[in-house]
Ligand SMILES: Nc1ncnc2c1ncn2[C@@H]1O[C@H](COP(=O)(O)OP(=O)(O)O)[C@@H](O)[C@H]1O
């Protein structure tokens with residue numbers, strides 16, 4: 316059984332059907348890519364899987380447990396983390412504090428009112444370690460809003476990583492980045508994928524085809540193709556999306 | 563900022579000590595500068611109230627516009643406990659805190675799923691409900707007349723007790739409680755709980771996806787701030803020697819918002835303190851010249867919002883703070899710091 320499975324998910328907003336009978340499975344320690352045109356329903360799919368929206372129909376099973384319809388914080392606590400297409404940082408907090416608040420051990424002590432995180436060497440070291448891993452060593456004390464766009468993108472991933480998830484959803488992690496920054500995000504993902512199940516929505520096909528074990532193409536809220544990067548080279552939609560040059 | 567690794571610095575910082583020095587000596591100099599003892603008492607009561615309020619507004623980004631109800635409830639609860647239960651200072655203050663906190667709990671359950679304008683509107687409505695109840699429940703609150711003859715109960719330490727009939731003595735009780743409140747609140751806003759509350763202000767959604775139950779955090783912040791309001795209410799009842807419905811008016815709820823903002827509660831822990839002091843001094847000094855002092859105060863508020871949204875604390879930080887601070891933080895931040903961390 317796959318780590319996370321979604322069976323026959325339907326989601327509509329008003330009378331617009333956004334997800335129609337989507338079935339997905341993400342195997343443990345694999346890197347899964349999701350692609351498709353704008354407005355296809357990819358982000359909505361993440362939103363349903365991570366609890367932001369309840370599915371209208373369908374089942375979501377994580378590690379054998381039905382999590383469909385649970386609120387986001389309960390889903391997050393089970394080991395499901397996500398980053399956001401539109402960046403979602405604590406702008407007035409420093410880089411290290413953004414990471415610290417995501418650590419499960421800090422979450423466990425969240426109700427502590429007399430404790431002091433800034434004197435807690437252990438969580439501090441751990442958060443600094445994560446910052447170093449995402450290439451932000453030396454930026455610990457910089458407020459998130461003062462980081463460059465690329466650094467913010469990396470921090471967005473770092474915050475999701477800090478939660479020590481079992482599965483990580485990344486929504487267009489390279490959106491708006493140039494070639495060089497996209498390259499370093501790709502390196503970062505290649506590094507973290509070893510012991511993590513990852514699902515990435517990505518527009519940059521070269522990026523995705525270089526990394527993914529399996530790719531799912533979503534169009535009009537439906538899965539229209541699925542397979543290894545190699546097998547998808549032959550797919551009509553993929554071909555039309557000017558991937559031709561990549562093979 | 564204090565040395566983070568110093569255990570004393572975790573609890574007591576220079577600004578806290580400075581505030582103790584100023585407020586702790588107030589009865590000795592307040593008359594020399596042309597003011598009077600009761601003003602100090604009023605300031606102390608409202609400083610406590612506003613500091614607790616800023617836990618919501620400044621730290622949680624939760625604009626309660628009905629908070630006057632809670633200082634009012636604290637005052638009534640103090641009086642009722644004194645008349646019908648035991649006229650012991652500690653027990654009556656505790657009753658004020660607990661009863662106000664329970665009312666805060668009821669309100670928190672209703673508002674903690676809301677944010678922004680919806681949160682604000684619901685707190686107004688809830689404040690009005692409490693006002694209505696207080697005005698109709700005359701057997702408990704005395705209705706329009708209020709609860710009269712609330713005693714300034716002696717500070718009972720078992721072996722001995724201190725009489726606080728005169729205003730300067732009562733002031734010292736208020737100051738002592740201020741000291742406790744300020745130390746605890748300072749610690750609280752720097753604790754994991756406080757930092758998560760600040761994260762909720764910045765990005766509630768993100769906090770939720772990190773696995774925090776945002777509802778509980780908001781509810782607890784709300785309840786804590788009403789408990790502080792209850793304490794302030796108990797002191798206020800002793801200060802006024804009565805508890806009256808007026809304090810629960812929408813106008814007073816607005817006043818605490820105004821005080822907190824004008825002082826810079828959005829950028830500084832000390833904002834509410836600056837704001838309360840400015841408010842009462844403006845009332846007495848401008849008020850001596852014109853009935854319409856609140857108009858001038860409001861104008862001052864508008865100018866500040868337009869030109870210095872960080873309030874008095876922001877001005878203080880740019881002037882005095884810049885001189886005092888050793889670290890080369892003089893490099894101007896590209897944007898006003900909106901986190902009330904210091
Ligand atoms: N909360 C919402 N309310 C209404 N419509 C929505 C909402 N979220 C997404 N949609 C609609 O669902 C469709 C799919 O959006 P989205 O999942 O963001 O697409 P993608 O991420 O694939 O570009 C779009 O037409 C979008 O307008």
Ligand SMILES: [Mg+2]
Pocket residue numbers: 357358359400
């Ligand atoms: Mg999207």
